[in-house]
Amino acid sequence: MTAPTFGARARAWSRRAEVRGVFLIWVVLTALLCLFSFVPARLMGAPASPTKQAVETTMTLFTLAASPVAAFVWAIAIYSLVRWRHRGKQAPTEDGPAIRTNTPASALWVVVSSVLCLFLLVWGFVEVQAVATSASASDAMVVDVTGQQWVWTFSYPQEGNLESDQLYLPVNRPVIFHVTSKDVIHSFWVVQMGIKVDANPGETTQTSVTPDRLGRFDIRCAELCGLLHADMETSVHVVSPTDFRSWLRSNGGPG
Amino acid sequence: MRRLNVGTAVAGGLIGGSIAWFLAHQFLATDNPSGSNQVTILTMVGWAIGFMIGIGAFHGPWCWLMGRDQSHEDEKFLAGDGQGIGRYFRFTTDHKVVGIQYLVVTMVLLGVGGILAMMIRTDLIRPDSGFLSPQVYNSVVGLHGLTMIIATIIMVTGPFGNFIVPIMIGARDMAFPRLNALSLWLIVAFVPVLFSAAVLGGIPTGWSGYAPLSDQAPPGMDAYLTAIVIFAISSAIAGANITTTILTMRARGMTWNRTPIFVWGTLASVGLAIPAFPMFMGSMVLLGVDRTVGGQFYVASGGGSPWLYANLFWLMGHPEVYVIVIPAVAALMELTPVFARKPLFNYTAAVLSIVGIVGLSIMVWAHHMYASGWAPDLNGPFMLTTELISIPTGIIFLVVLGTIWRGRIWTTLPMMSTYAMLWNFIIGGVTGIYLSDVPADYDLHGSMFVTAHFHYTLMGAGLTGAIGALTYWFPKMTGRMLDRRAGFASFWLVQIGFNVTFLSMFAAGLAGQPRRVEHYDSLFGVANLVSSLGAYVIGLGMLILLYAVVSSWRRGPLAPANPWGSKTLEWTVPNPIPLENFEVLPVVIADPYGYGEGDLRVPVPRAPAPAEAVAGAATGADGATTPTGAVMTRTDAPPIPEQERP
Numbered sequence: 001m002t003a004p005t006f007g008a009r010a011r012a013w014s015r016r017a018e019v020r021g022v023f024l025i026w027v028v029l030t031a032l033l034c035l036f037s038f039v040p041a042r043l044m045g046a047p048a049s050p051t052k053q054a055v056e057t058t059m060t061l062f063t064l065a066a067s068p069v070a071a072f073v074w075a076i077a078i079y080s081l082v083r084w085r086h087r088g089k090q091a092p093t094e095d096g097p098a099i100r101t102n103t104p105a106s107a108l109w110v111v112v113s114s115v116l117c118l119f120l121l122v123w124g125f126v127e128v129q130a131v132a133t134s135a136s137a138s139d140a141m142v143v144d145v146t147g148q149q150w151v152w153t154f155s156y157p158q159e160g161n162l163e164s165d166q167l168y169l170p171v172n173r174p175v176i177f178h179v180t181s182k183d184v185i186h187s188f189w190v191v192q193m194g195i196k197v198d199a200n201p202g203e204t205t206q207t208s209v210t211p212d213r214l215g216r217f218d219i220r221c222a223e224l225c226g227l228l229h230a231d232m233e234t235s236v237h238v239v240s241p242t243d244f245r246s247w248l249r250s251n252g253g254p255g
Numbered sequence: 256m257r258r259l260n261v262g263t264a265v266a267g268g269l270i271g272g273s274i275a276w277f278l279a280h281q282f283l284a285t286d287n288p289s290g291s292n293q294v295t296i297l298t299m300v301g302w303a304i305g306f307m308i309g310i311g312a313f314h315g316p317w318c319w320l321m322g323r324d325q326s327h328e329d330e331k332f333l334a335g336d337g338q339g340i341g342r343y344f345r346f347t348t349d350h351k352v353v354g355i356q357y358l359v360v361t362m363v364l365l366g367v368g369g370i371l372a373m374m375i376r377t378d379l380i381r382p383d384s385g386f387l388s389p390q391v392y393n394s395v396v397g398l399h400g401l402t403m404i405i406a407t408i409i410m411v412t413g414p415f416g417n418f419i420v421p422i423m424i425g426a427r428d429m430a431f432p433r434l435n436a437l438s439l440w441l442i443v444a445f446v447p448v449l450f451s452a453a454v455l456g457g458i459p460t461g462w463s464g465y466a467p468l469s470d471q472a473p474p475g476m477d478a479y480l481t482a483i484v485i486f487a488i489s490s491a492i493a494g495a496n497i498t499t500t501i502l503t504m505r506a507r508g509m510t511w512n513r514t515p516i517f518v519w520g521t522l523a524s525v526g527l528a529i530p531a532f533p534m535f536m537g538s539m540v541l542l543g544v545d546r547t548v549g550g551q552f553y554v555a556s557g558g559g560s561p562w563l564y565a566n567l568f569w570l571m572g573h574p575e576v577y578v579i580v581i582p583a584v585a586a587l588m589e590l591t592p593v594f595a596r597k598p599l600f601n602y603t604a605a606v607l608s609i610v611g612i613v614g615l616s617i618m619v620w621a622h623h624m625y626a627s628g629w630a631p632d633l634n635g636p637f638m639l640t641t642e643l644i645s646i647p648t649g650i651i652f653l654v655v656l657g658t659i660w661r662g663r664i665w666t667t668l669p670m671m672s673t674y675a676m677l678w679n680f681i682i683g684g685v686t687g688i689y690l691s692d693v694p695a696d697y698d699l700h701g702s703m704f705v706t707a708h709f710h711y712t713l714m715g716a717g718l719t720g721a722i723g724a725l726t727y728w729f730p731k732m733t734g735r736m737l738d739r740r741a742g743f744a745s746f747w748l749v750q751i752g753f754n755v756t757f758l759s760m761f762a763a764g765l766a767g768q769p770r771r772v773e774h775y776d777s778l779f780g781v782a783n784l785v786s787s788l789g790a791y792v793i794g795l796g797m798l799i800l801l802y803a804v805v806s807s808w809r810r811g812p813l814a815p816a817n818p819w820g821s822k823t824l825e826w827t828v829p830n831p832i833p834l835e836n837f838e839v840l841p842v843v844i845a846d847p848y849g850y851g852e853g854d855l856r857v858p859v860p861r862a863p864a865p866a867e868a869v870a871g872a873a874t875g876a877d878g879a880t881t882p883t884g885a886v887m888t889r890t891d892a893p894p895i896p897e898q899e900r901p
Contacts, residue, residue, distance in 0.1 A: 117643065
């Protein structure tokens with residue numbers, strides 16, 4: 001086969017009604033889904049850390065990548081239903097064409113889904129690496145987090161083990177949380193910063209974040225921990241470094 | 256033996272439970288928590304053993320032990336021969352009876368789980384509704400989860416794996432009919448044990464039963480763990496039985512590449528259950544040791560580890576979701592060619608995708624534990640295996656889309672389920688990809704987003720597939736046609752309600768609402784209100800489905816042997832299906848997807864086949880004067896070679 005023959009076949013193929021119909025629906029649906037792709041990040045709210053920002057980027061990007069795929073599946077479903085639907089209550093009187101398989105279509109499908117999967121993996125591994133790097137910042141502040149039914153306690157080992165039931169953090173300084181539990185499994189979730197790690201009895205787990213926005217954000221328990229699980233929430237206050245020092249002083253910490 | 260039925264079983268169970276309870280109180284110290292846990296577990300085990308004795312499950316082994324064997328009349332009685340409705344309430348070995356029994360048990364479980372779901376959504380309709388107390392709420396969440404998980408595990412391989420698969424492969428019954436009845440009645444014994452948790456202080460842990468919360472839970476947890484042990488025994492028996500049946504009892508000529516895709520899906524599901532549920536049982540036995548004699552397997556202060564439980568649980572828990580989804584989707588792949596009047600597209604790829612999912616599914620369990628802190632270095636590898644599953648899952652879409660492409664789409668109720676799956680499973684799959692991404696999961700784990708995601712897969716694909724299977728095989732299983740109008744109304748209510756409920760639940764999760772909370776920030780108010788309203792629409796739709804099933808079963812128009820013009824073997828037997836299904840065993844000469852290829856495969860009805868069966872084959876879509884689509888022939892003599900080559 002020479003190139004012109006292939007081109008002629010492709011042109012003939014592209015003139016077929018079902019190809020054009022599916023293509024049209026696919027383009028419209030893809031466009032709609034691409035517009036929708038920005039909705040998840042909006043629902044997640046304004047990020048309060050680069051970590052959450054990265055999660056929201058991932059959500060948008062993955063939705064964009066999934067849009068043509070979902071649109072393609074739904075385009076074929078919609079087109080086939082509109083064009084080839086058998087009307088009437090009785091069984092169709094004749095069969096469809098006996099298409100057993102189509103090797104190029106199947107191969108293309110597997111290749112495209114493998115490429116998409118590879119993209120997800122590369123993106124995921126790059127992100128994981130970025131998280132690991134940020135956790136090893138040298139000027140990081142350490143906060144020990146203890147969960148118990150049904151309160152959180154925070155202590156600052158670098159500040160004379162000052163204890164608090166509300167978390168105060170200086171803005172733009174990396175924080176490393178050492179998380180543990182006194183009784184059952186809890187999960188330490190700083191919602192607007194996009195970090196979460198379980199608080200396990202007898203173990204210390206770690207997570208880290210750099211808050212980059214001033215304000216009051218939510219800490220919730222994300223692992224069912226008994227009767228008052230729903231009430232196991234508190235606030236994190238991200239404040240300027242000077243305000244942080246004065247908070248430490250007013251709570252008996254070292255100035 | 257002939258007087259035993261479900262009544263004597265309940266009596267036996269109550270006696271057994273009472274004896275165990277009495278003895279436990281006599282000989283054990285019951286004034287501490289582990290004492291009352293011991294009493295609870297022993298009573299439950301006493302109930303189960305008494306129940307199984309009462310139903311007659313041990314009658315056969317007892318006879319053999321005593322050196323007697325059962326007579327041929329006994330065997331026929333056991334198979335329910337000529338007993339009318341009574342055989343559904345006995346230890347009956349006929350696979351068709353067991354299939355119907357499984358269907359009813361599944362519907363009861365789904366009904367109870369659905370009522371619990373309505374309670375959850377009613378509590379969550381407003382941020383602080385106070386409809387349920389925190390203790391009751393947690394218990395309802397746990398019971399809803401566990402009930403639905405069990406119901407969805409058995410909802411396809413139980414009713415259709417038992418009723419349909421043996422006929423579909425051309426067998427007279429299952430490989431081990433008594434084990435078949437045993438697995439069913441163990442499930443029946445399991446149900447009261449599970450629900451007794453509600454009056455024993457509840458299951459405050461959610462269905463996942465995470466330790467050490469489960470170590471400090473009230474005796475409801477003992478009901479949970481005993482129920483799981485009973486269920487695991489039942490599923491191991493059923494798995495071994497169905498696997499053996501499919502491996503060894505397919506009709507002559509039904510080579511692996513002629514085996515219907517639903518049979519593959521059933522084999523994959525029960526095959527995957529065989530390694531999965533013993534893991535669950537093991538984790539529950541350890542929990543029982545923890546709770547009764549201070550084993551400390553999961554208690555950190557005693558040298559144990561909560562992560563041990565989490566690993567054992569998810570080693571079961573992730574294969575388990577494919578145990579649920581694979582047969583449901585395979586049922587849709589089975590019925591789509593019938594209603595598109597086209598061969599299944601790329602049969603080989605369909606089989607390979609099922610095999611690929613099974614293989615990968617046992618290597619992904621720790622993606623449920625990204626945020627647990629256990630082995631963070633393994634998060635990357637588990638992300639790899641998890642995301643690889645998207646490739647075989649994508650092939651399922653290729654197969655279904657390729658099958659409907661240029662078909663004669665006959666939009667019956669079963670086919671509508673296929674379309675609903677194409678919508679729901681895409682959403683479930685894509686949201687699963689977000690969750691497979693480690694940093695995104697650090698944020699989303701444990702939120703309502705996860706709840707919405709797995710409902711999209713287990714309900715949107717799984718339950719939708721099971722309803723598709725029910726509407727497809729209803730004429731064969733009951734001999735009557737399902738009420739089409741009620742079915743349509745139910746379909747639209749359920750699917751619209753489902754999408755409203757769980758799309759808004761995604762929104763609540765993205766905004767930061769955790770799972771399993773009894774009240775929540777008013778920030779999530781709108782999403783939860785919409786979600787609850789959608790849930791009521793699902794409930795209404797399910798009630799209409801229940802009405803359609805019950806009324807059609809009782810009074811629906813009689814169904815012809817093959818109302819859909821299908822080409823699989825189960826549609827060749829007459830209604831009602833005789834005991835042992837086939838007068839003469841069929842010989843298979845092609846796969847059951849030869850739509851549009853009728854002229855290539857002329858059946859040779861040499862043997863005096865039942866009239867309905869031949870007529871059934873002829874009602875196929877060909878509409879020609881010769882019954883061209885049929886692919887199997889019936890003969891009492893060994894096949895002559897030229898018949899095998901069309």
